[in-house]
Each structure stands twice: as C-alpha cells, then as structure tokens.
Amino acid sequence: MNRRENLKLLFTGSLGAGLLMTGCEPEEQVVSGQLFEGGTPGGRTEEEKIRDAKLLADSFFTEEERKKLDTLVDIIMPADSESPAATELKVTDFIDFMMLDQPSYQTPMRGGLMWLDFEADEKFGKTFNELSKDQVIEIVELVAWPDKSDPAYEGGVRWFNLLRNLTCTGYFTTEAGWKYMGYKGNTPNVWDGIPQDVLDKHGLSNPPQYANLYLKPEDRGKVVEWDDEGNIIG
Amino acid sequence: MSFQIKENADSYDVIIVGSGAGGGMASKVLSEAGLSVAVVEAGGDFDPAKDEDRTQLRPPWESPRRGAGTRIRPFGDFDAAIGGWDIDGEPYTRKNGTQFDWFRSRMVGGRTNHWGRISLRFGPNDFKRGSIDGLGDDWPIGYDDLKPYYDRVDKLIGVFGTKEGIYNEPDGFFLPPPKPRLHELFIKKGADSAGIPMIPSRLSMLTRPINNERGVCFFCNQCNRACQIYADFSAGTCLVHPAMKKGKVDLYTYSMVRKVTTDDHGNATGVSFVSKVDMKEYKLRSRVVVLGASACESARIMMNSKSKTFPNGIGADSGVLGRYLHDSTGADRMGIMPDLIDRERYNEDGVGGMHMYTPWWLDNKKLDFARGYHIEYWGGMGQPAYGTGMSMDSMRQYIKDEFGNPSPNGGYGEGLKKDIRRIYGSTLGMSGRGESIPQYDNYCEIDPNVVDKYGIPVLRFNYNWTDQEIKQAKHMQDTFEEILTNAGAILLGKKPGPETKYGLAAPGRIIHEVGTTRMGNDRSSSVVNSNCQVHDCKNLFVVDAGPFVSQADKNPTWTILALSWRTSDYIVEQLKQKNI
Numbered sequence: 001m002n003r004r005e006n007l008k009l010l011f012t013g014s015l016g017a018g019l020l021m022t023g024c025e026p027e028e029q030v031v032s033g034q035l036f037e038g039g040t041p042g043g044r045t046e047e048e049k050i051r052d053a054k055l056l057a058d059s060f061f062t063e064e065e066r067k068k069l070d071t072l073v074d075i076i077m078p079a080d081s082e083s084p085a086a087t088e089l090k091v092t093d094f095i096d097f098m099m100l101d102q103p104s105y106q107t108p109m110r111g112g113l114m115w116l117d118f119e120a121d122e123k124f125g126k127t128f129n130e131l132s133k134d135q136v137i138e139i140v141e142l143v144a145w146p147d148k149s150d151p152a153y154e155g156g157v158r159w160f161n162l163l164r165n166l167t168c169t170g171y172f173t174t175e176a177g178w179k180y181m182g183y184k185g186n187t188p189n190v191w192d193g194i195p196q197d198v199l200d201k202h203g204l205s206n207p208p209q210y211a212n213l214y215l216k217p218e219d220r221g222k223v224v225e226w227d228d229e230g231n232i233i234g
Numbered sequence: 235m236s237f238q239i240k241e242n243a244d245s246y247d248v249i250i251v252g253s254g255a256g257g258g259m260a261s262k263v264l265s266e267a268g269l270s271v272a273v274v275e276a277g278g279d280f281d282p283a284k285d286e287d288r289t290q291l292r293p294p295w296e297s298p299r300r301g302a303g304t305r306i307r308p309f310g311d312f313d314a315a316i317g318g319w320d321i322d323g324e325p326y327t328r329k330n331g332t333q334f335d336w337f338r339s340r341m342v343g344g345r346t347n348h349w350g351r352i353s354l355r356f357g358p359n360d361f362k363r364g365s366i367d368g369l370g371d372d373w374p375i376g377y378d379d380l381k382p383y384y385d386r387v388d389k390l391i392g393v394f395g396t397k398e399g400i401y402n403e404p405d406g407f408f409l410p411p412p413k414p415r416l417h418e419l420f421i422k423k424g425a426d427s428a429g430i431p432m433i434p435s436r437l438s439m440l441t442r443p444i445n446n447e448r449g450v451c452f453f454c455n456q457c458n459r460a461c462q463i464y465a466d467f468s469a470g471t472c473l474v475h476p477a478m479k480k481g482k483v484d485l486y487t488y489s490m491v492r493k494v495t496t497d498d499h500g501n502a503t504g505v506s507f508v509s510k511v512d513m514k515e516y517k518l519r520s521r522v523v524v525l526g527a528s529a530c531e532s533a534r535i536m537m538n539s540k541s542k543t544f545p546n547g548i549g550a551d552s553g554v555l556g557r558y559l560h561d562s563t564g565a566d567r568m569g570i571m572p573d574l575i576d577r578e579r580y581n582e583d584g585v586g587g588m589h590m591y592t593p594w595w596l597d598n599k600k601l602d603f604a605r606g607y608h609i610e611y612w613g614g615m616g617q618p619a620y621g622t623g624m625s626m627d628s629m630r631q632y633i634k635d636e637f638g639n640p641s642p643n644g645g646y647g648e649g650l651k652k653d654i655r656r657i658y659g660s661t662l663g664m665s666g667r668g669e670s671i672p673q674y675d676n677y678c679e680i681d682p683n684v685v686d687k688y689g690i691p692v693l694r695f696n697y698n699w700t701d702q703e704i705k706q707a708k709h710m711q712d713t714f715e716e717i718l719t720n721a722g723a724i725l726l727g728k729k730p731g732p733e734t735k736y737g738l739a740a741p742g743r744i745i746h747e748v749g750t751t752r753m754g755n756d757r758s759s760s761v762v763n764s765n766c767q768v769h770d771c772k773n774l775f776v777v778d779a780g781p782f783v784s785q786a787d788k789n790p791t792w793t794i795l796a797l798s799w800r801t802s803d804y805i806v807e808q809l810k811q812k813n814i
Contacts, residue, residue, distance in 0.1 A: 040297040040311050042289035043280055043460075047322070048306065056298060076646040083651070097298045146627045146644045157644075161627040164644065168623030168654060173300035175293065178618055181655055185583035186291060186617055188452035193413030198578050204419045210434060213396050215410035215441045220450050224442045226389075230397060230407045 060099035060106065065113050066092055067129050069163075075140055076167040083180040086171050094170035095163075105162070112159030119156075190217045244484070246272045248805070249505050249520040251491045251535065254344025255791050256777035256798040257526030258469030258477075263802035264524075265481030269809070272518055273474060274486045274507055276527075277316060277340030280347070280470055282460035289314060289459040294619045302620035310619070314460035314468075315339040315348035323687030327694040334559075334678075334695035335742035336530060342487070343460075343470030344528065345745065346791065350587045351457055351466055352610070353393040353438040354788035355384045355796075357402030363669075363784050367604045369702070370558075370672045373783040374755045374764040377404065383796035391467045391795070392444045395436035403593045409441045411589065412453070415582050417613035417662040418590045420571055424721025425592060430609075430713065435591040438467035438792075448472070455616065457586025466586065489516070490688050493539040494523050494774060500543045502774045508688040522773045522805055522814060525751075526798065529780040530559070530678050533750035534693050536761075536768075537680045547680075548771050549751060549761040556679050558672040559697065560785055562746040563607065564739035565707045565730070567714035568663035569723030570632050571613075575660045582615050594787050603705040605669035606787045609713070613662025623654045632724060633657055662723065666710035669787040670703045672749050676741070697741040707736035746790050751780030766801040773814040777801050 039052025061069065073086035073095070086092075099106050116128040119139050124131060128139070143149060143156035144164075171177050193214070199205055206214070225234035247269035250257045257273060265271045281287055289312040294300040297311040304311060308318045317339040326336050339345045359366060361373040381404070388407040395408040411434035414422070418432075425432045439451045448471075449463030457466040464471040477483045488510035495503045495517065504519035525532040533556045537547040549555045587610075594606030626644065633641045633653045641653050681694035711730055718725055730737030741747075754760025757769035766781045768774040777798035779790045786793075808814045 038298075040289075040299070041286075042292060042312065043282070043287035043314065043316075045278070045306065045316060048304075052298065077651055078647055080648045080651065094298075094300065098302070101299050101302070101304070140646065144644050144646050145642055147631075147642065157627075161644070164626060164646065164650075165624040168626065168650070169300065169620055171651075172618045172623040172654065173294035173620060175295060178293070180651070181618055181622075181658055182579040183615065183618055184579055184581040185615070186293060186454060187581070188291075188454065189581050189583070191412050191453040191582070191584045194416050194419070194582070195578070195580055198416060198580070199419075201578075202416070202420075202573060204416070204423070206413055206419070207422070210396060210411070213410060213434075214413045215394075219410070219442055222442065223446070224409055224444055226407050230388075230405055232408075232410070 055097060055100045058100055059096055061092075061096050064129060065110070066096070068113050068116055069095060071129075071136060072140070072163060073167045073170075075136070076164055077171045084176055086167055089171060089174045089176055091167055091170040095166045098166060105166075108159055108162055112156065112163065115156055115159070190220065192217050244272070245504075245519040246270045246484070247520060247809070248272070248522045248524055249274060249518055250524045250526055251505060252276075252344060252525070252527035252531070252778065253342045253474050253485070254339075254469050254526060254528065254778070255346050255794040256779070257524070258343065258346070258473035259795050259798035260524050260526060260777045260802045261483055262473045262477040263799055264805065265477045265483045267802075267806040268481075269806070270482040271477070272484045272486060272520065274489045274491055274505060274518070275342055276488070276490045276510075277342065278487050279485065280314070280341045280343060280460070281475065282314065282462045282471065283464070287460075288462050290456050290462050291454060294617070300620040309348060309458060312456075312459050313348060314458060315345060316341050324692075325684060325686060326692050327681045327684055329694050329696040332695070332697050333740045333742075334697040335740055336693070336695070336747075337742065337745045338528065338531070341470075342474055342485070343468045346467065346469040347460055348458060349745070349789070349791060350610075351437045351439060352587065352591075352789040353436050353467075353792045354608070355404045355406060356380070356786045356788055356793050357404055359402045360784065360786040360788070363605070367598065369604050371754070371759075371783055374753055380793070380796045380800065383799045384792065386799060387792060387795045389444065391438055391472055392440045393436055393438045393792075394434070394441045396434045398433055400593060408436070409444075411435065412441060412585055414589045415584055415614050416577070417571065417574065418588065418611055420573065420721045420723075421611050421613075421662065421664070421717060422590065424717040424719070424723070427720045428713070428716045430592055430717060431595050432590050432592050435588045437585060437587050439585045440465045441585075447476070451585055453584055455583035455586050486518070490690065491527065491535055492688070492690050493535060494525075494548060494771075496539065496541050496543055496548070496771065498543060500771055502771055508690070510688075513688070522775070522809070524775045524777055524801075524805070525780075526777040528778050529748050529750045529782075530693055532776050532778055532780050533678060534680070536751065538691055544770070548774060549768050551770060552757060552759065552761050554674070554752065554759060555761050556750050557674050557677040558749040558752050558783075559676050559678055559695070559747060560670045560672045560749050561741050562744040562785060562787070563668040563670050563699075563703045563706055564665060564744040565710045565714075565737040566663060566665045567711065567718065567729075567737075568661060568726045569718040569721075570629070570657075570661050570726055571721070571723045572632070572660075573722060574662075575633060576656050577615070577659050579615070583617070588612060601709065603702050603709065604671060605702070605706065607666040607668025607706060607710060608787050610665045610667060611662070612664070613659075615659035618658070622658075626650060626654065629657060661726070664714055664717065666707070666714070667744060667746075667787060667789070668703070668706050668710070669785060671700060672752075672784055673698075673700065678750060699735060699738060699741065704735045704738060707738035711736050746779075746785055748779035748782035748785045748790055751776045752783050753781040754783070765804040766797060767804070775801055775805060
C-alpha cells in the first residue's frame with residue numbers, strides 16, 4: 001500500500017462519514033517525522049473537509065517525476081550540520097499537494113520536469129534519473145542563476161524559480177525549518193517591547209512620551225478603570 | 235428546488251439579518267432591552283473557544299498547504315473568515331467593463347472574523363465633508379451625536395491607544411498600547427525626518443481586561459484566526475453569543491434571506507429566507523426588521539423585496555438605493571532594511587496588527603486631491619508560513635558577505651539556506667488606506683439575468699475611481715518612498731506609476747464598502763433617515779455600513795458599532811412609544 005492509499009484510509013477513518021469507501025481496515029496512523037497528516041483542522045466547512053480528503057487521496061506526480069524532485073529538492077535544500085535535507089521533511093509530498101491545490105502550477109512544473117529529460121538526453125544520452133550527481137549539477141547550473149544564465153534557458157530558469165520557491169517554502173514551514181530559522185513565536189507570551197540590548201545595538205529607543213502609557217505586564221490581570229476623561233485610574 | 239413555503243409558528247419582536255458588527259450589536263442591545271430577537275445568518279455558527287473550531291496557534295505543518303490561501307479562505311488556510319471574493323453558487327456580476335470585488339464572510343460574526351481590528355472613530359470633519367470641500371454630502375448627524383456611543387463601544391469591547399488630542403482623530407477610552415516592534419522604530423525614524431507623525435495604533439484587542447468574561451491578549455499575532463479566549467473583538471464572541479446566553483435570542487444559521495415581507499400598509503412583517511440545509515423557503519414574522527447583512531447585501535435584499543406596495547423594492551423610490559457605493563482607497567509599498575539582515579531572534583509576534591500607525595496629517599487645501607489617508611505599517615519576524623523562503627531569485631542580492639559582496643540571485647544549496655535565514659525579518663512596508671469621494675454613478679443594482687443557487691437575483695456592480703482617488707494614490711506612493719528611504723530601507727519593486735493608477739487597489743479590495751442605503755433628511759436623496767430608519771418603511775432599519783454618507787479615511791467597524799447601538803436605542807424607544 002503506498003502512502004496515498006494509506007492517507008486515504010486515514011482520512012476516511014478520521015472523518016468517519018464514509019466519504020471515501022475503500023473496503024479496507026483503517027491502519028494505525030504512521031507518524032511520519034514532524035508532519036501532520038490529514039486535512040487542515042479547525043472550523044472547516046463540509047466542502048473544505050471533502051476537498052482536502054480528495055486532494056490528499058490523490059497525487060499529481062508520476063513515480064519518475066517524484067524521483068526527479070527528490071533529487072532536486074535535496075540539491076536546493078541539502079542536509080547540513082544544523083538541519084535535515086528536504087526529502088527528510090517530505091518536501092516532495094508538499095509540492096505534490098500544491099499541484100493539486102493550485103492547479104495553475106501543474107503545467108509549468110510538469111513542463112520543467114520534462115525538459116530535464118530533454119536536456120539530459122542532449123548532453124549525456126540518458127534520462128535525468130540515470131544521471132550521476134555531477135551530471136545533475138551540470139544541468140541545475142544552467143537554470144539556477146537568473147541573472148547569469150544563458151537567455152536560451154529563460155524558460156528553464158523560470159521553472160527552477162518556481163521549484164526553488166516551493167522547495168524553500170515547503171522546507172521552512174516545518175518544525176525543523178522553524179528551528180533552523182530561529183523563529184521564537186507562536187506561543188502565549190507577554191510582549192514588553194524590544195529587548196534592551198537590541199535597542200542599544202541599533203541605537204534606537206521607544207518614544208519617550210509614551211513611557212508611562214505603554215502596557216505594564218503586571219497590570220494584565222487587573223480590570224481597567226477610567227475617569228470621565230478616559231484616563232486610566234485603576 | 236422546492237418552493238414549499240414554511241411558516242414558522244414563532245413571531246419575534248425583532249428579526250436581525252446578519253450577525254456581523256451591525257447585526258451583532260443590534261442583537262445585544264435589543265435583547266438586553268427585553269425584546270425577543272431572531273438573528274438570521276447566511277452561514278454557520280462558529281466559536282473559536284471550541285477546539286474543533288480553533289486555528290489559533292496551529293503551526294503551518296498542520297495544513298497540507300502550509301497555510302496558503304484557498305478560494306474560500308483567500309487570506310490563508312488558518313484565517314477564520316469563511317467566504318471570500320468568489321463564493322460557489324453565489325455569484326455577482328459587473329457592468330461596463332468596470333471592476334468591483336465583493337468580499338463576503340458566511341458565518342456568525344461575519345467579516346469581523348477577518349478584519350484587522352483597527353478601531354478608529356470618525357472625527358467631526360468626517361461627518362461634514364460636503365461642507366468642507368464641496369464634494370459629496372454632509373451626514374445629517376455629527377460627531378456629537380455619535381460620541382456617547384463611541385464611548386460605550388470603547389468600554390464594552392475594548393480598544394488600546396493613546397490620547398493625542400488630534401481634532402479629527404477623537405480620543406476615547408483606551409487600554410494601554412503595546413510597545414513598538416523594531417521595524418516600527420526604524421520606520422518611525424524615517425517618518426520623523428519626513429515630518430510625518432506616527433502614534434500608537436488603535437486596535438480592539440484586550441491588553442488589559444475590561445470584565446471577567448474575556449481573556450487578555452497573549453500576543454500571538456493571530457487575531458485573524460479568531461481568539462480562543464476572546465481577547466480580540468469579533469461580533470460572534472463579543473456580541474451575538476453573549477446576547478444568546480443572556481436574552482431571548484434565537485439564531486437561524488445557513489439561512490439566506492430573500493426578501494423583507496410587507497403588508498398592504500407598507501410595513502415590514504418579517505423576512506422570507508431559503509435554508510441552505512434543505513433548500514426550502516421559510517418565513518419568520520416580527521414587529522421590526524433590522525438589516526445588518528453588509529452594505530451591498532442589505533441593499534440587495536431591499537431591491538429584491540418587491541411587493542404590491544413596493545413594486546421596485548423597498549427604498550427604491552428614493553432613486554439612490556445601491557448608489558454612492560464607495561470603498562476605501564488602498565496602495566502599498568515594500569522595502570528591505572539592510573540593518574535588519576542577520577537580526578537577533580526573539581519573540582516579536584505582538585498583537586495581530588501594527589503597534590504604530592500614521593493618522594492623516596496634511597491639509598487638503600494645499601494638495602491636489604480632496605481627502606486624506608492613514609498609513610498602516612508591517613514587517614518583522616512573523617511566523618514562517620506559506621511564502622517564507624520564496625522570491626530568492628530577486629531578493630538574494632540584498633544579502634552581503636563579510637567583504638560586502640552581494641549574494642547572487644537564485645542558486646541552491648547550503649548557502650541559499652543560510653541566506654534565507656539571514657534575510658528573515660528584514661523586509662517591511664506600508665499600506666495607505668484613504669477616503670474616496672462618493673459618486674452617484676458608482677452603484678450596485680439587481681442583475682436582471684442572473685440568480686444565485688437559491689434562486690435569488692444577484693447584484694451587478696458599476697464602479698470607477700475618479701482623479702481624486704488616483705491623485706491620492708500618487709501622493710501615497712511619494713510618501714511611502716520618502717518614509718522608506720529616510721528609514722534606511724532599499725525600495726523593492728518599481729514605483730507604481732499612472733499605468734497602474736499608482737498601485738490603487740481595485741474597488742472592493744479594501745473591504746470597506748459603504749453608502750448603498752445612505753442616510754439623509756430628504757427622502758428623495760437618501761434611503762434611511764438619521765436614525766437609520768427606512769424612509770418608506772418605518773419598522774425597517776439598516777445597521778451595517780449602508781447608511782454611511784461618506785467613508786472617512788478610517789476603518790468603518792467602530793462607526794458601524796456606534797451607529798447600530800444608537801439605532802437600536804431608537805428602536806427600543808419607538809416601540810415603547812408605540813410609533814412602530
């Protein structure tokens with residue numbers, strides 16, 4: 001059973017509404033890395049649930065295309081000492097989903113993946129998936145640098161820009177991507193202004209006329225009271 | 235579809251159509267006065283405190299599209315508002331090659347689930363623009379009429395800000411504002427040297443409690459996802475649901491109102507609606523009908539309310555029903571701040587919007603356009619979501635190595651990954667939101683050839699910007715460049731010029747449309763009177779932004795709330811006096 005079929009079952013199980021009859025027993029959910037599987041949660045309409053289930057049960061790329069993408073996304077976002085490679089974060093699955101979610105991506109993406117075989121054949125007499133790492137890089141180099149590339153590869157550059165965009169955004173919207181980025185938010189906290197050392201570093205300060213008016217963290221528990229002029233008195 | 239009409243046994247004192255800012259406020263005030271109320275909402279119920287409705291604090295990897303927008307959530311997969319510009323089965327059309335985009339939210343709370351919570355009072359001048367510049371008309375009421383209601387709204391709902399004493403930006407009862415973010419201080423440096431004021435923003439989030447029923451802000455920057463502890467304002471969490479708990483309020487969801495029903499004397503008797511659940515027609519009866527379905531939707535219902543007494547629809551004899559439709563102007567610009575590349579990491583989510591803004595600061599007598607705009611600012615280390623890491627084919631050049639050599643655009647590999655980390659949080663920008671001049675020729679009307687999937691005739695729009703708005707957008711662009719450049723930012727993109735009307739957003743895009751049922755003392759040039767009571771039908775009221783004579787350079791919600799409260803008080807008084 002491939003991943004898509006697995007997902008289809010999982011989703012049917014979680015909806016419990018028999019949206020997608022499969023005739024199999026639902027399997028236990030496989031927690032794959034840090035990714036959440038299933039449709040978006042939270043206040044969904046029936047139409048949204050059905051659409052997400054349908055898209056997740058479907059796939060756009062062929063096995064051959066997936067193999068090309070696995071190679072490329074790891075070239076764009078490789079593993080390093082601080083962070084994993086794109087395939088470890090299932091970036092190809094994300095790109096596959098986006099093809100279905102925003103179908104205007106389909107033709108340019110598929111066109112670019114087809115061009116890879118054309119170029120591989122011209123240069124090396126092989127398909128792209130048969131190339132060595134060095135040969136792959138030779139092709140990537142043709143289209144990876146928009147300001148320096150040969151105008152003859154304009155279409156390839158545009159496609160690689162799209163692939164780079166989706167790969168990078170798929171990478172940085174994972175837990176590992178957040179960790180690498182150093183994002184500290186998305187958690188309850190009390191904002192009390194820019195840290196002093198950061199202000200000092202940039203030679204900036206909060207506007208002094210509001211010093212006594214800004215929120216004081218210790219007041220967050222007290223119900224506010226005003227006088228008739230709108231001044232806070234308690 | 236079935237045309238079986240079901241008469242509901244229930245009769246109410248008041249039926250309110252729509253549960254957004256206007257309808258929500260009316261439901262609260264009228265039910266607290268002891269009246270029995272039916273709220274009829276075209277979408278479903280929604281409560282962000284329930285975990286099954288919660289999108290707040292969910293990271294992007296819980297969305298298979300990583301938070302990207304969809305047709306019904308164009309502002310992102312976690313945005314609370316359900317509907318969008320293009321709703322399946324609920325079309326609208328346009329006329330004469332013009333454009334108007336209509337944003338709708340089909341749910342309890344309506345578009346208050348989406349908005350930026352910018353909560354500005356209209357000032358004394360905003361009610362008298364016709365007298366000031368000779369364009370358009372004055373409101374039949376002034377700031378003093380609404381001030382007591384603005385005060386009450388501040389205290390009931392909560393808004394942070396600072397007392398500034400600016401004549402046309404009236405102060406209110408403010409909660410303490412949050413301190414600025416780093417990019418806001420950089421922008422302020424630019425604004426200061428351009429002589430442009432920047433003051434703490436005025437947003438309806440609770441930095442301190444106003445009562446013991448709602449929580450206080452915990453600074454996650456996600457108000458647009460709806461707050462599970464009700465620390466921000468939305469009509470569902472702060473008005474409709476509390477009203478249902480306290481008073482006699484029945485909520486009818488998935489109920490698409492077709493028309494206001496009337497008797498032979500021209501009085502409203504209730505509403506007729508289609509249930510989206512069973513596609514059957516239902517009728518509800520009441521002594522008073524209140525429309526709060528949004529400026530355009532309420533106008534549509536009135537136009538479709540044809541009867542023997544009102545052969546052209548209710549309010550149509552004024553000749554202005556649907557006319558003077560106007561939205562705010564909008565234009566934006568973006569830059570990158572070299573000083574913010576490689577910046578220190580800390581949690582700067584803050585509230586769900588800017589911490590500082592610029593109110594209108596100039597004198598139009600010295601300018602070549604008539605009305606002002608305010609400026610909203612954005613930037614910072616926001617949550618990485620769909621879109622983060624994109625555009626490196628044009629942005630990477632702004633990152634320099636230790637020798638000052640710029641990175642090449644595009645690329646791949648470990649160096650690209652590092653550059654995305656280095657550039658994070660260094661872009662910033664601003665958006666102008668301005669006042670347009672209401673025009674008789676900008677309007678919505680019933681399209682004679684198109685119905686929605688409930689069989690209800692749909693709206694057709696005709697809308698053109700004038701030179702006033704285009705010149706204002708040009709001024710915005712010049713201002714944006716001045717502020718960004720003075721702040722030390724590098725401008726991104728090309729400056730929008732006349733070929734794009736200086737980047738002026740299409741009408742409807744700012745989602746501040748008003749004016750379709752405008753108020754006035756003269757029934758031949760207005761649809762409702764100064765109490766938002768329909769001239770032709772004295773037990774029918776409009777509480778959304780339809781009655782606005784002019785839409786200031788402020789966001790309309792605070793004024794919708796204040797006006798709806800005032801109208802609701804009038805309804806209670808008129809019922810007591812048996813005038814309706």
